[in-house]
Amino acid sequence: MSTLRRLVPALAVLSAAGLALTGCESTSGGGSQAGGSDTFTVCTNSPYPPFEFEKDGKIVGFDMSLGDEIAKDLGREKNVVQANFETLESGAALDTGQCDAAISGITITDARKQSVDFSKPYFNDQIALLTTKDSGIRGFDSVGDKTVGVQQATSGEQFAKDKHLKTQQFEDVELMFQSLESGGVQAVSGNISTLSKRAKDNPDLEVVQTVDTNENLGVAVKKGNTEILDSVNKTLDRITSDGTMDKMKKEWMGL
Secondary structure, eight states: OOBHHHHSOOOTTOOGGGOEEOSOOOOSTTTTSTTOTTEEEEEEOSOBTTTBEEETTEEESHHHHHHHHHHHHHTOEEEEEEOOHHHHHTSHHHHTTSOSEEOSSOBOOTTGGGTEEEOSOOEEOOEEEEEETTSOOOSGGGOTTSEEEEETTBHHHHHHHHTTOEEEEESSHHHHHHHHHHTSSSEEEEEHHHHHHHHHHOTTEEEEEEEOOOOEEOOEEETTOHHHHHHHHHHHHHHHHSSHHHHHHHHHHOO
């Protein structure tokens, strides 16, 4: 679910002052400060399932598993710092030394490249259409006059509107999914990362089409921090070649 919260600068009400430690997973001597010799500190903005969300008092998800793999290759323990999204995309959390890297479903854009350095893309969050198996809908072009649920201010909403479909807005994805499952809407449009997970959890649902809209996600590091950037990219190469990435996608997204 790469909402516009991930695609455009965050609202001004979010401030760098909102940084706060949470879910720290390392208790060794380096503490949570970025750059410590025995820790790899990750900034994230939760909840944003399936990439990061809280479970049993700990922040977990696809991005957190990626952070675990990077930390392992660095020979460090992973710490997690909860931060306002604005401080991640602007690079403020990285520039002030709060963390070594920001991993938070961040879409790579030219504007953001002015403030942070990005890893190679680790996920292409395509637009998808989710519906019930008995709906008769096989793709966006076969929706007709049926109603498509969308989360407001998201790329999934914009795509459905660009297709001139009849849409119904929801404030969050859970309400959208509940409406689909109860028959309030006949399909939902959103990012594959979120919709595929719901399909995995509900055997009555299926993803019937995906469309590549070039929403590539990357790990952000401080401008000029080639040491961490090179390490992140090496980990991405490893987990792509050894099958770990596929296992992560299946675990967190049902892909």
